[in-house]
Amino acid sequence: MAKRRLVLIGGGHAHMVTLANIRTIVDKGYDVTVIQPSTHHYYSGMGPGMLGGTYHPDDIRFATRKVVESQGGTFVKDKVVSIDPEKQVVRLDNSDEEVGYDVLSCNAGSSVPRDIIHADSPEIFTAKPIESLFRAQEKILSLSKERALNIAIIGGGPSSIEIAGNVQQLGQRQALHQPHISIYTGREIMVGKPAKIRKLALASLTKRGVKVLEGNYVKNIDQGIIHLEDGTSHPADIIFPAVGVRPSPIFADSGLATGPDGGLLVNRFLQCPAYPNIFGGGDCIYFEPDPLDKVGVYAVRQNPVLYHNLMAGLEGEDLEAFQPGGSYLLIYNLGNDEGVFCKWSVIFGGKLAFKIKDYIDRKFIEKFQTIEK
Numbered sequence: 423m424a425k426r427r428l429v430l431i432g433g434g435h436a437h438m439v440t441l442a443n444i445r446t447i448v449d450k451g452y453d454v455t456v457i458q459p460s461t462h463h464y465y466s467g468m469g470p471g472m473l474g475g476t477y478h479p480d481d482i483r484f485a486t487r488k489v490v491e492s493q494g495g496t497f498v499k500d501k502v503v504s505i506d507p508e509k510q511v512v513r514l515d516n517s518d519e520e521v522g523y524d525v526l527s528c529n530a531g532s533s534v535p536r537d538i539i540h541a542d543s544p545e546i547f548t549a550k551p552i553e554s555l556f557r558a559q560e561k562i563l564s565l566s567k568e569r570a571l572n573i574a575i576i577g578g579g580p581s582s583i584e585i586a587g588n589v590q591q592l593g594q595r596q597a598l599h600q601p602h603i604s605i606y607t608g609r610e611i612m613v614g615k616p617a618k619i620r621k622l623a624l625a626s627l628t629k630r631g632v633k634v635l636e637g638n639y640v641k642n643i644d645q646g647i648i649h650l651e652d653g654t655s656h657p658a659d660i661i662f663p664a665v666g667v668r669p670s671p672i673f674a675d676s677g678l679a680t681g682p683d684g685g686l687l688v689n690r691f692l693q694c695p696a697y698p699n700i701f702g703g704g705d706c707i708y709f710e711p712d713p714l715d716k717v718g719v720y721a722v723r724q725n726p727v728l729y730h731n732l733m734a735g736l737e738g739e740d741l742e743a744f745q746p747g748g749s750y751l752l753i754y755n756l757g758n759d760e761g762v763f764c765k766w767s768v769i770f771g772g773k774l775a776f777k778i779k780d781y782i783d784r785k786f787i788e789k790f791q792t793i794e795k
């Protein structure tokens with residue numbers, strides 16, 4: 423009898439526990455295939471720190487291909503473009519070959535919408551994928567030897583303030599011509615967050631020379647020029663669009679049921695209601711019982727339930743429901759070894775906040791990097 427096949431789309435934050443247990447799944451007699459466009463997965467929480475030079479790319483990444491293959495799984499370096507739930511196959515970007523599954527798990531993450539980018543250019547680096555922040559660092563380091571760059575960050579949310587603060591750190595610590603950094607945000611910076619977070623973030627950034635231009639939406643970016651809705655235009659050498667994220671489009675493109683944000687609609691078992699052999703976690707899902715913020719915290723919390731349910735799906739056992747849990751800790755890395763800590767009503771800024779984040783993030787990635795060895 424043919425082996426039952428488990429296929430994982432993406433080796434992101436929600437698949438870490440499943441990836442760590444591939445040997446167990448294979449030993450139980452199942453085939454495991456992981457499809458991902460890159461051989462490594464980067465931990466987003468440390469991405470801005472990598473941009474700022476606090477971490478080397480090797481410190482913040484997980485060797486997905488090595489982990490999969492060393493445990494007897496198959497790694498396919500490609501991007502899934504669609505899922506055919508009737509034929510039980512996924513289709514790839516760079517190959518005509520279809521990959522068949524009996525149980526499918528989707529952790530394809532999210533990406534920054536590119537609607538405002540009219541003409542693509544090498545100066546544009548979106549906040550995701552995290553790899554793009556390393557390419558941005560290389561470009562800044564090379565160009566800033568000659569002159570002070572104009573660097574623009576579009577958006578006023580967490581990834582925008584983290585990128586701005588870490589670009590400032592990069593300039594300062596690498597003794598470059600210090601770049602002129604501007605944040606362009608349609609609304610207030612960190613809108614929707616407690617006023618104290620906004621105040622602390624603004625204070626940390628502005629005292630280090632970051633300009634924060636609020637209340638004016640960017641209409642488009644064209645050939646290194648930022649066009650605002652008020653009709654003004656601003657040239658920039660490097661542009662970081664950090665305007666939030668949108669779930670992977672593969673579900674809508676495949677005609678699967680999605681939530682209003684385009685994420686794969688799943689029930690409390692992280693399972694697609696119309697196709698019970700399709701599961702998912704992380705930013706790419708729309709958790710129907712209680713729609714979730716797009717933060718890595720939820721992807722991490724989903725890990726054990728997703729792993730349990732994938733095994734249950736293969737073995738015909740009972741599924742476990744995912745409980746999102748209560749309030750979560752977020753610490754923003756603002757560069758200069760400063761952070762903003764927030765949990766419940768406890769909010770504070772400064773070096774201690776960054777120290778706590780650095781400790782938690784290093785522990786998290788080290789735990790999974792040990793599987794590589």
Ligand SMILES: Cc1cc2nc3c(=O)[nH]c(=O)nc-3n(C[C@H](O)[C@H](O)[C@H](O)COP(=O)(O)OP(=O)(O)OC[C@H]3O[C@@H](n4cnc5c(N)ncnc54)[C@H](O)[C@@H]3O)c2cc1C
Pocket residue numbers: 431432433434435436437457458459460462463464466467468469470500501502503529530531532549550581584670672703704705706716717718719720721752753
């Ligand atoms: C700059 C930045 C900093 C952040 N900091 C934090 C933080 O400190 N704390 C926090 O909780 N959250 C943070 N977030 C949010 C966090 O990144 C996301 O919530 C988290 O990455 C979601 O994890 P995921 O596994 O769903 O997706 P991802 O981490 O994006 O992983 C998805 C994986 O799927 C792969 N993939 C994508 N498309 C396909 C495809 N078509 N086929 C196959 N594979 C595919 C990708 O290569 C990737 O490996 C941050 C986000 C950004 C942008």
